[in-house]
Each structure stands twice: as C-alpha cells, then as structure tokens.
Amino acid sequence: MNKIGKIGLAAGLLIVILAGGAYAAGVRLALFPEAINPTPYLEKAKSYNALIERDKFGVPHISGPRDVDVAFGMGYAHSEDDFATITEAVLATRGTMSETKGKDAAIGDYLVQLLRVWDSVNAGYEREVTPEARAIMQAYADGVNLYAAQNPTKVPSGLLPLSGKDVAAGTVFRGPFFYGLDKVFKSILEPAPVPDKAPPKGSNGIAIAPKRSTDGATRLLVNSHQPYDGMVAWYEAVLDSGEGWHVAGGFFPGSPFMLHGHNAHLGWASTVNKPDLADVYRLTTDPKKPGYYLLDGKWVPFEKKVATFKVKVWGPILWTVKRDLLWSVHGPALETDRGIFAVSYAGQGELRQPNQYMAINKAKNLTEWRAAMAMQALPSINFIYADDAGNVGYLSNGQFPVRKDGVDWQGVLPGDRSDLLWKDRVPFDKLPQLWNPQSGLVFNSNNSPLVATDGNDNILPETLGAHLGLQTNMTNRAYRVLETYALDPSISAEEFEAYKYDLAYSEKGILAGLIREALTYDATGNPDLAEAQKILKAWDRSTDRYSRGAALAVLMGQPIGRAAENGEPLPPLRPALDAAINQLKTHFRRLDPTWGEVNRYRRGNLDLPIDGGPDVFRAVYGETQKDGTLTANGGDTFIMFVSWDKAGKLSSQSIHQYGSATLDTASPHYADQGKLFVEMKTKPVLFNRADLVGQIERSYRPGR
Numbered sequence: 268m269n270k271i272g273k274i275g276l277a278a279g280l281l282i283v284i285l286a287g288g289a290y291a292a293g294v295r296l297a298l299f300p301e302a303i304n305p306t307p308y309l310e311k312a313k314s315y316n317a318l319i320e321r322d323k324f325g326v327p328h329i330s331g332p333r334d335v336d337v338a339f340g341m342g343y344a345h346s347e348d349d350f351a352t353i354t355e356a357v358l359a360t361r362g363t364m365s366e367t368k369g370k371d372a373a374i375g376d377y378l379v380q381l382l383r384v385w386d387s388v389n390a391g392y393e394r395e396v397t398p399e400a401r402a403i404m405q406a407y408a409d410g411v412n413l414y415a416a417q418n419p420t421k422v423p424s425g426l427l428p429l430s431g432k433d434v435a436a437g438t439v440f441r442g443p444f445f446y447g448l449d450k451v452f453k454s455i456l457e458p459a460p461v462p463d464k465a466p467p468k469g470s471n472g473i474a475i476a477p478k479r480s481t482d483g484a485t486r487l488l489v490n491s492h493q494p495y496d497g498m499v500a501w502y503e504a505v506l507d508s509g510e511g512w513h514v515a516g517g518f519f520p521g522s523p524f525m526l527h528g529h530n531a532h533l534g535w536a537s538t539v540n541k542p543d544l545a546d547v548y549r550l551t552t553d554p555k556k557p558g559y560y561l562l563d564g565k566w567v568p569f570e571k572k573v574a575t576f577k578v579k580v581w582g583p584i585l586w587t588v589k590r591d592l593l594w595s596v597h598g599p600a601l602e603t604d605r606g607i608f609a610v611s612y613a614g615q616g617e618l619r620q621p622n623q624y625m626a627i628n629k630a631k632n633l634t635e636w637r638a639a640m641a642m643q644a645l646p647s648i649n650f651i652y653a654d655d656a657g658n659v660g661y662l663s664n665g666q667f668p669v670r671k672d673g674v675d676w677q678g679v680l681p682g683d684r685s686d687l688l689w690k691d692r693v694p695f696d697k698l699p700q701l702w703n704p705q706s707g708l709v710f711n712s713n714n715s716p717l718v719a720t721d722g723n724d725n726i727l728p729e730t731l732g733a734h735l736g737l738q739t740n741m742t743n744r745a746y747r748v749l750e751t752y753a754l755d756p757s758i759s760a761e762e763f764e765a766y767k768y769d770l771a772y773s774e775k776g777i778l779a780g781l782i783r784e785a786l787t788y789d790a791t792g793n794p795d796l797a798e799a800q801k802i803l804k805a806w807d808r809s810t811d812r813y814s815r816g817a818a819l820a821v822l823m824g825q826p827i828g829r830a831a832e833n834g835e836p837l838p839p840l841r842p843a844l845d846a847a848i849n850q851l852k853t854h855f856r857r858l859d860p861t862w863g864e865v866n867r868y869r870r871g872n873l874d875l876p877i878d879g880g881p882d883v884f885r886a887v888y889g890e891t892q893k894d895g896t897l898t899a900n901g902g903d904t905f906i907m908f909v910s911w912d913k914a915g916k917l918s919s920q921s922i923h924q925y926g927s928a929t930l931d932t933a934s935p936h937y938a939d940q941g942k943l944f945v946e947m948k949t950k951p952v953l954f955n956r957a958d959l960v961g962q963i964e965r966s967y968r969p970g971r
Contacts, residue, residue, distance in 0.1 A: 302419075303415070303416055303419040303422060303427060305416035305417065305419075307428075308409070308412045308413050308415070308416035308427075308428070309413070309416065309970065311409050311412070311413070312339070312409065312410075312413045312969060312970025312971075313970060313971070315331070315335065315336050315339040315340070315406065315409065315410075315969075315970065316331050316332060316333075316336045316968070316971075317329060317330070317331045317336045317337060317339050317340025317343070317410075317968060317969060317970075318330045318331060318340065318966065318967075318968055319340050319343065319344050319966070319967055319968070319969060320959060320963045320965070320966045321927075321963065321964055321965040321966070322953055322959065322962045322963060322964065323962055323964050324926065324927060324936060324939060324940060324950060325348075325926060325927035325928055325934070325935070325936030325939070325964075326503055326504065326505065326927050326953075327340075327341075327344035327345075327348075327504050327505070327927070328504075328505045328507070328953065328959060328963075329341050329344060329504060329505070329506050329507070330506075330507040330508065330956075331508055331509070332508070332509040332510075333508060333509060333510055334399070334402075334403055334406075334508045334510045334512045335402050335403060335405075335406040336406070336508065337506045337507065337508040337512060338402075338403040338404070338406035338407045338410070338523045339406040339407065339409055339410040339969070339970075340410060340969060341407055341410060341504060341506060341518070341523045342406065342407035342408060342409065342410020342411045342412075342413075342414075342523065343410035343411070343413055343414050343969040343970075344410075344504065344969075345407075345410075345411070345502060345504070345518070345520070346410065346411050346414035346415070347414060348502065348927050348928050348929055348930065348931065348936075349502060349520050349929045349930055350411075350414060350415070350418070350421055350930070351421070351930055352496075352497065352498060352500070352520040352929070352930065353411060353520045353521050354421075354422075354423060354426060355497075355498055355520075356437060356498045356519075356520045356521035357426065357429060357433050357437075357521055358423070358426070359372070359375050359379075359440075359498065360379065360384065360433060360436045360437045360440050360441075360521070361379070361385075361433070361436070362375070362376040362377075362379030362380055362384070362385075362576060363376065363425065363576065363577075364376055365576060365577065365578040365579060366425075366576075366577045366578070366579055366585060367423060367579060368579065369578060369579040369580070370578055370579075373576070373578055373588070376576040377574055377576070377590065378440075378449075378452070379440060380572075380574040380576075380592055381574070381592055381599045381601075382439075382440065382443075382599060382615070383594075383599075383616060384436050384439050384440045385436060386616075387439055387616035387617075387618060388432050388435055388436045388439060388618065389432075391616070391618045392431075392432055392435060392618065395618040395619050395622075396435060396618055396619065396621055396622060397621075397622050397625075399625065400621040400622050400625050401431050401435075401621075402431075403431075403523055403621070403625065404431035404432075404434035404435055404523065404621060405430060405431035406523075407431075407434060407522070407523035408428070408429035408430050408431055408433060408434060409429075410969065411429050412427060412428050412429055413969055413970050414969075415427055415429075433521070434521060434522055434523070434621070435618060435621060437521050437522060438522070438617075438618075438620040438621060439614075439616065439617060439618060439620075441498075441499070441519075442614045442617065442620060442645065442646045442647075443544075443545075443612055443613065443614040443615070443646050443647075445539055445646070445647055445648060446539070446540065446541055446542065446544050446545075446613070446646060446647035446648075446665070447541060447545075447834070448544075448545055448610075448612050448614075450833075450834070451545045451547065451610055451612065452601065452610070454547070455547060455601050455603060455608045455610075456601065456603060469492035469538070469539060469712070469713045469742070469744070469832065469882075469886060469902075470490060470491040470492045470536070470537065470538035470539060470649075470711075470712070470713060471488060471490040471492075471536070471538065471710070471711075471712045471744055471748075471767070471884060471886075472487075472488060472489065472490065472535075472536030472537070472538050472649065472650075472651030472661075472710065472711050472712075473486075473487070473488040473490075473536075473651065473708075473709075473710045473748065473752060473763075473767070474486065474487045474488070474536075474651050474652065474653040474659040474660075474661075474708075474709050474710075475659065475707055475708050475752075475758055475763070476653075476657050476658070476659045476703065476707035476708075477657045477707070477913060478707040479706065479707030479708055479756070479757065479758055480757065480758055480759070480760075480763075481757045481758065481759040482759070482760075482912065482913065483912070483913030484760070484910045484911060484912045484913060485653050485654065485655070485657050485658075485659065485910065485911045486653070486758070486760070486763050486908070486909070486910045487529070487534050487535075487536065487651070487653035487659075487907075487908075487909040487910070488536060488651075488763070488767055488906075488907075488908060488909075489516070489517075489527050489528060489529075489534065489535075489536040489537075489905075489906065489907035489908075489909065490536065490767065490903065490906050490907075491517065491527065491536070491537060491538070491904065491905065492886050492901065492902045492903060492904070493901065493904045493905075494900060494901045494904075495899065495900050495901060495904060495924050495925065496900070496929075498519070498520055498521070499519055500519075500520070500904065500929070501517040501518070501519070501904050501905035501923065502517065502518045502519070502520065502927075502929065503515075503516070503517060503518075503905055503921060503923050503927065504516075504518055504525075505952070505953065505954060506525065507956070511629055512625075512628060512629055513530055513531055513954075514528060514529065514530045514628050515528050515529060515530075515907075515919065515921075515952050515954050516528015516529060516534075516907065517905045517907075524621065524624035524625065524628065525624075525628050526624070528907055528909075529907070529909045529917070529919060530628065530629070530630075530631075531655075531917060531954075532630075532631050532632060532654055532655050533630060533631075533632065533633070533636060533652065533653065533654035533655065534652075534653055534654070534907075534909045534919075535627070535636075535650045535651060535652045535653075536650070536651040537648050537649065537650060538648070538649040538651070538711045538712070538713055539647075539648065539649070539713055540647055540648060540649045540663050540664070540665065540711075540713070540716070540738065541713070541738045541834065542647070542663070542665050542667065542735060542736050542737050542738060543676065543677070543735075543736025543737075544612060544613035544614075544646065544647060544665055544666065544667065544668075544736070545610055545611065545612035545613065546597075546610070546611050546612075546668075546676065546680055546687075546689075547608050547609070547610055547679050547680065548595075548597045548608065548609045548610075548611070548679070548680045548681065548682035548687070549606055549607075549608055549679050549680070549681065549682055550595060550597075550600065550606065550607045550608065550609055550682040550683070551681075551682060551683045552606070552607055553566075558571065560595055560607065560682065560683075561682075561683045562595075562596065562682070562683055562684075562685055563683070563684070563685050564683075567595070567596070569593045569594065569595060569600065570593070570594040570595075571591060571592065571593055571594075572591075572592045573589050573590065573591060573592065574588075574589065574590045574591075574592050575587065575588070575589050576588055593607070594609075595609040595682065596685075596688060597609035597610065597611045597682060597688065598610050598611045598612060598615060608679070608682075609682055611668070611688070611689050613646040613647065613665060613666035613667070613668070614646030614647075614666060617644055617646060617666070619642060619644035620644045620645055622642065622644060623639055623640070623642045623644040623645055626638075626639030626642065627639045627640065632654065632656065633652070633654055633656070633658045633660075633702075636652065636654075640662060640664065640695065641695040643664075643666060643692065643695055645664055645666075646665065646666050647664060647665045647666070648664050648665075649661070649662065649663050649664065649711045649713075649716070650662045650664055651709055651710065651711055652709075653909070653911075654911070655911040655915040655917065656915070657911075658702070658703055659702075659703060659704075659707065659708075659709050660700065660701060660702040660703065660709060661699075661700060661701045661702075661709040661710070661711060661716070661719040661720075662698065662699070662700040663698060663699035663700065663711075663716035663737070664698065665698065665735075666692055667692065667693040667698070667732060667735050667736075668689040668691070668692060668693070669689075669690065669691040669692065669693055669732065669733075669734075670733065670734035671686060671687065671734075672733065672734075674687065676734055676736065677736075693732035693735065694732075697730075697731055697732040698731070698732070699716035699717070699719075699726050699731055699735075699737065700726070701719045701720060701724070701725070701726050704719075704720040704722050704724045704725075705722045705723065705724050706720050706721050706722030706724075706753075708720050708721055708722070708752060708753065710745075710748045710752065711745075712742050712744035712745040712747075712748060712884075713740075713742050713744070713745070713832075714738075714740060714741045714742050714744075714745035715737065715738055715739050715740060715741060715745075716737055716738075717737070717739075718741065718745065721749060721752075721753035740831075741775070742776075742832070742882055743772055743773050743776035743777065743778065743882040743883060744882060744883065744884050744886070746773035746775045746776055747769050747771060747773055747883070747884055748884075750771075750773060751766040751769050751884075752766050760908075760910065763908070764908055764949075766884070767884060767885075767906075767908075768878075768884065768885045768947045769883065769884040769885065770809050770810045770811050770878055770879060770880075770883055770884075770885050771807075771808050771809050771810070771883065772808040772809075772810075772820075772880075772882075772883060773808075774808075776882070777824065777827065777828055777831055777882075778808070778820060778821075778824040778828065778882075779808065781823065781824050781827060781840055782803045782804075782806070782820060784840055785799070785800065785803055785823065785840060785844055786800050786803065786804060788800070788841065788844075795848050795852065795858070796844075796848070798858055799819055799844065799847075799848055799858055802815070802816050802819050802858055802859050803816065803819060803820055803823075806819075806820055808820075810862060810866075810878060810879050810880040810883055810885070810887075811862065811878050812861060812862050812863030812866070812876040812877065812878050813861050813862070813863065814861065814862045815859040815860070815861055815862075816859065817862035817866075817880065818847075818851060818855075818859070818860055818861075818862050818864075818865040818866075819847055819848070819851060819858055819859065821862075821866075821880045821881065822843075822846070822847035822850060822851070822865075823840070823843050823844045823847040824843070824881075825843070825881060826838050826843050827840060827843060828881050828882055829881070832881075832882065850891075850895050851865075851895070853895060854894055854895025854896070855895060861876075862876075862878075862880075863876025863877070863878075864876065864896070865895070865896055865897055866878075866879075866880070866887065866889060866896075866897050866899070867889070867896050867897060867898055867899065868898075868899050868941065868944070868945050869898045869899075870924075870925055870937070870938040870941045871932060871937050871938040871941070872938070873938055873941045873942065873945075875941070875942070875945045876945075877899055877945050878947070879902070879903065881902070885903060885947065886902035886903050887899050887902045887903065888900060888901040888902045899924075903924065903944075904923070904924045905921065905922070905923050905924070906921060906922050906949070907919055907920065907921045907952070908920045908921075908949060917954065918951075919951075919952040919954060920949035920950065920951055920952060921949055921950060921952050922940055922943055922944050922948065922949045922950060923940045923944070924940070924941070924944050925937065925938055925940060925941060925944075926938055926939045926940045926941070
C-alpha cells in the first residue's frame with residue numbers, strides 16, 4: 268500500500284466537509300479575546316519551583332527539585348519564545364482551528380473528530396497514562412497558562428485553561444501523520460494524487476562505536492529534517508530535575524518531552540520511516556439497508572455521530588458545520604462516490620506515548636532504553652542510538668500489525684471478512700533492528716531498514732515478522748553515507764562533522780539519472796536546451812554556493828525528487844527542465860547563476876547564500892519567490908553532534924536554524940544562530956551546571 272506523506276489540506280475532503288452532506292449550518296460571530304482572570308493561574312504557579320537560566324544564545328536551561336517543576340518551567344520558557352505556535356498546536360488538537368484559520372483548517376478539525384482523539388483521551392487518560400506522566404503534562408500546561416495569564420492580549424478566546432489532556436491529545440493526533448496517515452485518507456478521496464508542496468520530513472541519524480573512531484569515542488549525529496516554522500519545528504532546551512530527568516535536545520510546541528537528543532549516558536536520533544502501517548477496506552453496503560455494512564455474511568450497523576465545528580468565513584463571522592461521522596469495526600470510515608472505505612491504522616487511540624517518552628528520557632543504559640522501546644507505544648519513527656558504554660544501534664520502530672498470509676495487503680481489502688481485521692501486533696524482538704554491528708557504524712537516512720550499516724551483518728528479512736510492508740527505497744543521503752562515512756575505517760571528530768555537511772548528489776541517485784535523461788533530448792534548433800545540456804554535463808553534482816550547475820539541476824529535479832520523497836507518482840522530466848530554464852532566464856538572465864544567488868537563507872535582516880539542496884546530507888528545501896530565488900524553509904534545522912570519549916565523558920554541540928526566540932522579531936535571539944547555521948558551524952551544548960558558569964545572561968523563577 269505504501270501510503271506515505273505529510274499532513275496537509277486534501278481538497279476532496281474539504282469539499283466533503285463543507286459542501287456535500289453538510290447540514291444544519293448556521294452563522295454566528297467569532298468571539299473577541301476574552302477577559303482573563305489571572306488569579307487561579309498565579310496561585311497555581313506558586314506550587315512549582317522552577318529556575319530558568321538563559322544562556323548567551325537564549326537557550327533555556329530549566330532546573331528544579333522535581334520533574335514537575337522542570338516541566339512547568341519548560342511550559343513557561345517555551346511560551347515566551349513560541350506561544351503562538353503552542354496555541355496553534357492546542358487549537359488544532361482540540362479541533363477548533365478553523366474558528367480562527369478558516370476553511371483551510373477544516374480538514375484538521377474534522378479529522379480530530381473522525382479519529383476520535385478526544386474520545387480516546389477522555390476514556391483512557393487516567394487508566395493508560397501513568398500518574399508521573401500526567402503530572403508532567405499538567406505542569407507543562409500550567410506553565411503555558413501562567414504565561415497566557417500574564418499576556419492576555421496574546422490569548423485567543425477559549426484557549427484557557429490548558430490541561431495535561433491537551434498535551435496527551437497532541438501525541439494521539441500527530442503521531443500517525445508522521446508515517447503518512449493523511450496520505451491514506453487523501454488516497455481514498457482523491458484517486459488522482461495531488462502533489463504535496465510542503466517540505467518533506469526526512470532526517471539523518473548516524474552513530475559510530477569506539478572501534479570506528481580515531482580516539483575511541485562513541486559519536487552520534489542528531490539531524491532531523493523538519494519545516495523551519497510551525498507545529499513540528501524544533502525548539503531547543505536543557506532540562507535538569509532533582510529526580511533524574513536531565514536531557515538536552517529537541518522539543519515540539521505543546522509538549523514537554525525531549526523527542527531526540529541526549530541525557531548524560533545515552534542519546535538517540537529520530538528519522539521518519541514509512542512502512543505500511545495502515546490498511547484500507549472497501550465496505551459492502553446496500554441502499555436497501557442504509558446505515559449497515561456486510562461482515563461475515565451479516566449486516567452490521569455503522570457507529571454514527573455528528574461532527575460539529577465552526578469555520579471562520581470572514582472577519583468575525585463563523586459558519587457552523589455539521590457532518591456525519593462513520594465508524595466500522597475496522598476504524599474510521601469515509602463515504603465517497605465510489606463507495607464507503609474504512610481505515611485501520613497504527614497509533615489509533617494510543618495514549619501511552621508520554622509514558623514511553625519519559626522512560627527513554629530517563630533511561631541510563633541500553634537495557635533500560637530497549638525496555639522502554641519495548642512498550643511499543645510510539646506508532647512509528649526510526650531511532651539511531653549511542654551511549655557512554657560504546658553501544659550503537661538502529662531500530663525501525665512501528666506498531667506493525669500481524670497480517671494474514673496469502674492476502675494482497677498492498678491494495679484495497681474486502682471489508683466483509685473479519686479474518687482480515689487487525690488483532691495482534693508484531694512483537695518488539697521481531698522489529699527491524701541492528702545492535703553493535705561488526706563495522707561499528709549504524710545509520711538511517713529515510714532509507715530501507717535492510718541497509719543500516721556498511722558491514723556484512725545488515726538486517727536479514729527472514730529474521731523479521733511477515734508482511735511488515737517495509738520501505739525499500741534508497742535516498743541520495745543513504746547512498747552518500749555509503750560513499751563518505753562508510754569508506755572511512757577510522758573517523759575523527761572533524762571528519763564525522765565534515766561528512767554530515769556533504770553537499771553532493773550520488774551517481775546512483777535520482778538526480779544523476781534525470782541528468783542522463785536530459786542529455787538524451789534532441790536540442791536541434793533549441794539553443795536554450797543545448798546550453799542547459801552543456802551545463803548539466805559539466806556539473807560536478809555539488810550544491811556548494813559557488814556552483815554554476817546546481818541551480819539548473821536542482822530546479823529541474825525538484826518536482827521529481829519531491830514526488831519520490833513523498834511516495835507520489837513521478838512527473839515527467841521535460842516540463843520540469845523547461846520550467847527551470849525559463850525561471851533562470853527570466854530572473855537571472857543566464858542558465859548558470861551561482862547556486863548561492865538562487866538558494867537563500869532569509870531571517871530578520873539576514874539574506875544569505877546557503878549551501879545544500881534537496882536530499883543532500885546538508886538538506887535545504889526552498890520555496891520559490893517572485894524574484895525566482897528560493898527561500899530555505901525546511902530540511903536541516905536543529906542539529907546535534909554528541910560524543911562520549913573512551914572514558915565515557917560527554918560533550919555535545921548543537922545549532923538551530925533560527926535561534927531560541929522563534930517568533931519574537933525584537934529579540935536578539937530571533938536570528939542569532941542564523942549565520943552559524945548557514946556557515947555549517949555549531950555552538951557548545953551547556954549540559955552540566957559547571958558549563959553554565961559565566962554563560963548566563965538572564966535567570967528567573969516564573970510565578971515567583
């Protein structure tokens with residue numbers, strides 16, 4: 268089936284929600300920001316004892332005697348820097364985003380109800396989430412509430428109070444979209460695929476054991492590829508509680524959990540994996556039996572409710588929309604002009620993710636970390652692991668269903684057979700994973716899990732569960748790992764970092780193949796094509812800012828490469844080549860401007876040329892501007908280099924694409940990491956208290 272992608276607006280679903288089948292619609296006025304009584308939030312804040320120390324880059328270092336103190340301080344510091352994005356994350360999870368964002372947010376509001384996010388939270392929050400995790404999520408929410416109470420003009424109506432349930436609901440809602448659940452729904456409603464123009468969510472993770480390093484150190488690269496802005500853009504922080512929660516790394520808006528980075532003893536990088544974790548069933552229905560579907564020869568009633576949400580139409584005017592919701596025993600169901608289809612998917616109603624994230628945040632060794640991962644609460648995501656004992660490993664995590672033999676699980680399944688329903692999950696020890704390989708190297712760059720090292724002990728398919736639907740692709744970045752890191756038997760710290768900033772396209776990759784195809788076109792009577800072929804033939808496949816072939820090649824390959832990364836049908840090359848030629852001629856008056864003239868990093872007052880490109884290890888994805896340039900908006904974002912020397916001593920470096928103040932244009936930390944980021948440099952992570960001496964520019968206790 269391989270339905271993969273990113274969360275986005277599906278036009279077909281939008282029509283279903285707002286037009287066909289909508290009923291009992293009404294109009295009301297949007298509420299203006301309400302008066303906030305700050306007293307309860309100020310009183311609640313007194314129950315916490317958090318210290319926030321901002322270093323010279325504005326990165327918050329948050330400490331306190333208890334985990335909840337640190338979570339409270341994290342909620343407050345995070346709000347200082349990114350309150351509007353946290354607000355969006357909460358409203359999206361509540362299914363009320365279209366009240367402020369209008370029709371473009373309607374799909375998300377509908378899906379919140381179709382996926383029963385809040386039904387799951389309200390039914391299982393106290394039963395499935397540990398008291399410790401609930402207390403941490405509530406403390407984070409209380410930190411956000413305090414900031415909101417102190418800044419009432421920034422607070423949209425109906426936002427307060429946030430609760431721990433808001434945080435938990437965010438994990439339930441967002442988790443399945445990382446492996447592409449949205450694309451599954453789009454495939455049902457839009458049989459003709461619609462190209463996804465959002466920056467792909469990719470990533471690189473590399474770890475080398477002491478045997479593979481020049482100095483006996485263990486090294487880890489944390490290199491997620493995300494959008495520069497929005498609800499899945501990284502925020503950096505260091506947390507240190509008296510109860511053993513001491514981590515540094517990346518966090519998402521609306522959540523207190525470190526999603527990847529390191530603690531004192533171990534660390535991990537996360538990369539998106541795209542296995543087949545959802546199945547679509549065509550249900551058998553009969554107009555003579557409305558409201559029923561066939562299962563094992565019997566007519567079974569749909570479970571039905573009505574979704575109600577309000578959509579901003581213009582100014583303060585809201586349009587109330589009501590729409591039927593359907594579920595079968597398989598899961599959520601959608602009615603189309605081709606019939607009714609139901610979906611079973613990994614992560615459905617999964618509330619235990621906070622438990623697992625806290626367990627891996629606090630793990631002290633490989634045994635504890637693997638035990639935490641064996642909880643199998645996280646629906647997907649690859650993990651590259653390293654620790655102070657010299658262990659390295661790779662895990663292609665997922666809630667894989669146990670599927671029956673003799674069935675084509677890649678297509679639409681018959682919905683009238685109960686033997687095709689999901690019943691069991693592939694156990695943890697049957698997931699694709701590789702620990703301490705002979706070569707001392709593990710990696711993932713969104714490629715097949717069967718290629719995870721450069722030695723002879725890659726994962727064998729026969730050791731895995733059946734019908735996992737694993738991805739089989741090799742990205743350009745995966746090829747370049749094998750052409751850089753894998754060719755070096757003894758890697759220094761400097762080499763480990765230099766390979767990460769590799770700028771090349773592999774001869775084995777998609778773009779090299781597109782160039783070979785472009786060179787076969789007949790250029791007779793077409794001087795522009797002839798010149799383009801000359802440029803492409805001479806190009807060394809490097810995306811350094813001074814290259815005079817990268818602009819043409821990358822612009823030509825971008826729509827095809829994006830489709831490949833998103834798992835969509837590949838568009839033809841010739842229109843893309845002609846469009847690239849036209850873009851460069853129109854805006855640059857030549858077909859070979861330097862790549863830095865075209866590829867730009869823009870933030871605040873910074874407008875800089877930037878090296879890198881789509882699907883290279885220095886990943887940069889750009890949005891086309893009216894002047895023909897690209898403005899980087901995704902790819903490399905928060906990066907960490909982590910190492911433990913042969914004595915187990917930790918050191919780490921990091922960089923963020925912007926700075927800590929992700930939304931405050933007046934802050935000195937709005938873009939203060941931008942130049943370092945563009946120059947492919949890092950700053951030290953001040954992990955221990957001794958590291959903070961002389962580095963703190965501001966220290967305060969929220970609510971006190």
